[in-house]
Amino acid sequence: MTTIEVLTRPRTGALHTSDPADPFRYGWRYVNVERSDGFSELRQEPLTLEDLLHPQEGDHVTHSDAHQRRRRYLCNVFEAQLAQDPTAVVLDDVRVAWDVPDLKPHGPDIAVIIGVTQRQNWSTFDVAREGVRPALIIEITSPETASIDRSHKLEEYDIAGVPLYVIVDTVVLRRQPMLRLLGYVQTETGYQVLIPNERGWLWLEPVALWLAVEAHELVCYNAAGEALGDYQALATALRQESAAREEAEQARIAAEQRAAAAEVRLRELEAEVQRLRDAK
Template sequence: MTHTTIHTLPASDTAPAEDPFRYGWRFVPRPTPDNPHYLEQVPLTLEDVLHPETGDFIAHSDRHETDRMYLTAVLRARLEEAGVAIVLSDVRIAWDIPDLRPHGPDVMVIPGIRERQDWSTFEVAVEGARPALIIEITSPETRENDLERKVEHYARAGVAQYVIVDDAGKGRGKRRLRLLDYRLEAGMYRLHPSDAAGRVHLAIADVWLGVEGDHVVCYDDHGVAFGDYATVVRQAADAEERARLEAQAREAEAQARAAAEAQARREAERAQREAQAREAEAQARAAAEERARLEAQAREAEAQARAAAEERARLEAQAREAEAQARAAAEAQARREAQARAAAEAQARRESQARAEVEARLRALEEELRRLRGEG
């Protein structure tokens, strides 16, 4: 899986200098109030092309792409079937060098790994392997990156051989290709001269790379070309198309699987919500029944309390009535006793008066008797 989508241009086309999208573009999330998923198309800079991000759209010419596919097909046939190395094309690579940002080589050959995977970014630190060969095919708009900055960067990254297929025609009419062959020596690149036929040796593949007209060709040690260029390119294009369709099929399958899983999750969530709703309804019903039971108990308790209060009031009334009757009886008794005392006192007074009268009469008789006796 490539990290970029390549927009091909006719070989004779040169994007105008004022075209902000001449290097390519990327889509950047720019949420708006109306569309939280809005993606803004942002033009790439030369620095962005040097250090691409996953998903960048980088513009290349048709001949650039046919050369890339041809080199990829020849090197894969030469190396991958024998298990010598894998060949990646237009895959972003993240280095294990501090401060060295990722690149997106046209073609890179990586020994030590027997099987290609669906990388969008090949991480050197994770995979434990680095390219032994990188091939870049220049484009007029971005050749400065390939001819200058990548020479320094790939040397720092420890890439043993860096070959540049340079279009010195600068985009004016027919391509004029030349080959630049950099070899790593003592941590620095040294430019090796081509052989008498203008070819360079790709050491890891034991293949000679040359130029015929406006395209590149690979040869064996006997100078025999590896396949017809048009046939190889067509086969490579067919292989890339098959890979693209397979990737689309996998993506469609993944999307279908994701959609099915999402549907299953939605159904499970709906079932869970329905179960929760039923549970909540049952709980609400149980709570309502419990509330009704408690209210009935409260009413019963209130009725019992009211009955108890009424009984208490009745008993208190009876007690007050009994108390009133007792008090009335006590008062009547007290009145009778007072009357009896009064009567007794009156009787006592009468008896006292009677005694006093009797005693007075007796004294009078005694006085009369003494007088009669002459004792007076």
């Protein structure tokens, strides 16, 4: 059997909002289609917003550099915070299948799960099979896709029983992109707004951290109010600390060498003075 890769136009759907000029703006998936002539076509099909809401395994979703950077930062901080809990996992861009009838799977940007019995290489985290659901889900929006995070997922994560849902929302104010945090905590009557503190920070109970926006970027703080940098920031700080220690060590050695030279010179002068006294 021969496989041929072809491109197809976007499929129709409830959230079909493709751009004819850029049909693959949200991403793509490959679909294997058998033809009547015995050939098999591997079709690259554009994703729609409906596909972003309910993805399939193997979907390729496009993200901006800022989106990926923020997701990496949160994942790194959360994993470090939960490192001592062997039942805790932090999944990013992993499909989650629910145990609620008729509720399709989602692909959250970040899912924090507490109580996992055995870590696996999940492509889909099956809540029914694993016996535990995410304690925290975070979605990082873009202006083009924010609507499904603010509306569809807000409703469906509530139905799925996710206790805490946080949206890192990008909005455009005066033509400038800005970040804001929207938090929702589950109650008996459904999601209620998570009230920030006086600084606008949101408390993320499952990871015991504050989440804030400063200078248009995400910053996590521990319970003591100390900022937690990402891996790159920590690596830079370590390099700077190492360089400072090396500089201090070099300065100490240089000072010791100067002191030793001064001691030698002092002894030479004392010897010269003594020689002059003896010559009289």
